[in-house]
Amino acid sequence: xxxxxxxxxxxxxxxxxxxxxxxxxxxxxxxxxxxxxxxxxxxxxxxxxxxxxxxxxxxxxxxxxxxxxxxxxxxxxxxxxxxxxxxxxxxxxxxxxxxxxxxxxxxxxxxxxxxxxxxxxxxxxxxxxxxxxxxxxxxxxxxxxxxxxxxxxxxxxxxxxxxxxxxxxxxxxxxxxxxxxxxxxxxxxxxxxxxxxxxxxxxxxxxxxxxxxxxxxxxxxxxxxxxxxxxxxxxxxxxxx
Amino acid sequence: xxxxxxxxxxxxxxxxxxxxxxxxxxxxxxxxxxxxxxxxxxxxxxxxxxxxxxxxxxxxxxxxxxxxxxxxxxxxxxxxxxxxxxxxxxxxxxxxxxxxxxxxxxxxxxxxxxxxxxxxxxxxxxxxxxxxxxxxxxxxxxxxxxxxxxxxxxxxxxxxxxxxxxxxxxxxxxxxxxxxxxxxxxxxxxxxxxxxxxxxxxxxxxxxxxxxxxxxxxxxxxxxxxxxxxxxxxxxxxxxxxxxxxxxxxxxxxxxxxxxxxxxxxxxxxxxxxxxxxxxxxxxxxxxxxxxxxxxx
Numbered sequence: 001x002x003x004x005x006x007x008x009x010x011x012x013x014x015x016x017x018x019x020x021x022x023x024x025x026x027x028x029x030x031x032x033x034x035x036x037x038x039x040x041x042x043x044x045x046x047x048x049x050x051x052x053x054x055x056x057x058x059x060x061x062x063x064x065x066x067x068x069x070x071x072x073x074x075x076x077x078x079x080x081x082x083x084x085x086x087x088x089x090x091x092x093x094x095x096x097x098x099x100x101x102x103x104x105x106x107x108x109x110x111x112x113x114x115x116x117x118x119x120x121x122x123x124x125x126x127x128x129x130x131x132x133x134x135x136x137x138x139x140x141x142x143x144x145x146x147x148x149x150x151x152x153x154x155x156x157x158x159x160x161x162x163x164x165x166x167x168x169x170x171x172x173x174x175x176x177x178x179x180x181x182x183x184x185x186x187x188x189x190x191x192x193x194x195x196x197x198x199x200x201x202x203x204x205x206x207x208x209x210x211x212x213x214x215x216x217x218x219x220x221x222x223x224x225x226x227x228x229x230x231x232x233x234x235x236x237x238x239x240x241x
Numbered sequence: 242x243x244x245x246x247x248x249x250x251x252x253x254x255x256x257x258x259x260x261x262x263x264x265x266x267x268x269x270x271x272x273x274x275x276x277x278x279x280x281x282x283x284x285x286x287x288x289x290x291x292x293x294x295x296x297x298x299x300x301x302x303x304x305x306x307x308x309x310x311x312x313x314x315x316x317x318x319x320x321x322x323x324x325x326x327x328x329x330x331x332x333x334x335x336x337x338x339x340x341x342x343x344x345x346x347x348x349x350x351x352x353x354x355x356x357x358x359x360x361x362x363x364x365x366x367x368x369x370x371x372x373x374x375x376x377x378x379x380x381x382x383x384x385x386x387x388x389x390x391x392x393x394x395x396x397x398x399x400x401x402x403x404x405x406x407x408x409x410x411x412x413x414x415x416x417x418x419x420x421x422x423x424x425x426x427x428x429x430x431x432x433x434x435x436x437x438x439x440x441x442x443x444x445x446x447x448x449x450x451x452x453x454x455x456x457x458x459x460x461x462x463x464x465x466x467x468x469x470x471x472x473x474x475x476x477x478x479x480x481x482x483x484x485x486x487x488x489x490x491x492x493x494x495x496x497x498x499x500x501x502x503x504x505x506x507x508x509x510x511x512x513x514x515x516x517x518x519x520x521x522x523x524x525x526x527x528x529x530x531x532x533x534x535x536x537x538x
Contacts, residue, residue: 102450
């Protein structure tokens, strides 16, 4: 599903990732944890071909991410739904339009859009806000819209970059329930996070990265995998609620 | 992108509606530069026409024939000139024709000529020459020819006028090129602002897998629409300005001075064509060029 083979990415002198090999199977739900600057963002940027590694190969499904041409990048990104910490919704489009837009870019017909969008909006639980603009919504609702946009085209993988980072604990747990629900429908979920309590509650596979290397890869609790790394992370405290 | 023209046009209008201020700024910038360009263009066209008329005079020497000189004699003189290698054509203009020409030049005021007792104008031969050198020779020798009463060939005046108009033409060409350059910079910067204001939006589109042309499409159409609006507005403005200037000078004065003026209808059509091409070109290319750095990722 997602495969990293001896991937190394450097930023000048600094190491992004060092000889990382990971295999994420279809239908998995994994947490990617580790201190800031450990290489989590690099990991996501590499999957989306925002950057290219110096060494190694990356595969998403049958697509070799490291080999495709720039013209094929949009095709790659359509295979992966992406959710960000800051939602990144189109401010000048309504909730409905934001979700419909993801379908428009892959040339779906109006009929398909009209059928699919309400279903997805109801799945994420914001049907009643369809004609509101993002700024009229709460943070949790905005993230639901972002998730709806990410999954409306049935991607094989959903990548979530700190999706609960801007949310209060209750809302964060609601979003986690939603991600779990999506995972149970068969979508692979990769979630980058700092939130210890969330990782502990979910009890899923946890991949810990530190200084560009994978230091732990097993099912279970946050503490188990990166107990000694929490002190060098500044924005962590307010997330441990 | 052409496959999805309907979508692009619809999106372009939605964008325009939601970014009214930016659209207005872009239209204003393009209109302003086209207005200046248009005024220069109109002036140049008229100077060009004037220069053409002047050059026509340069090509010919008018020989006025003595009163009551025989037609056969005039024919003879004409044939003699026609055999000259430097002469392209010799035309006979009777005094009646000459009066008609004058009347038509005076236009509405032609009736003033009706009160003349007789026709004071002489018969004339118009000798068209191939170069200025021949014209000079003919002009200097013509008075010695029997039957020729006077010669009309304002050589020095014509040369001076030609030099002046040539200079004006060159100068206005340079100024117009400079204006086009400046306007392209201004316009592409304005559009860059529009795109920059939406750079976040563009980045999001790219994140969820939009192709470059998908992102560009609506901006491209928007650029064309902005260019079109600017073209139509500036054509209208230039036409109004031109019309007003002509009204101030006064049609009668223009006619009696025999200064040729390009009619507004002809100018407006051509201006519109040029402005539309220029506006659409600048608008569409400007949007594509200024989006480049947001799309190359």
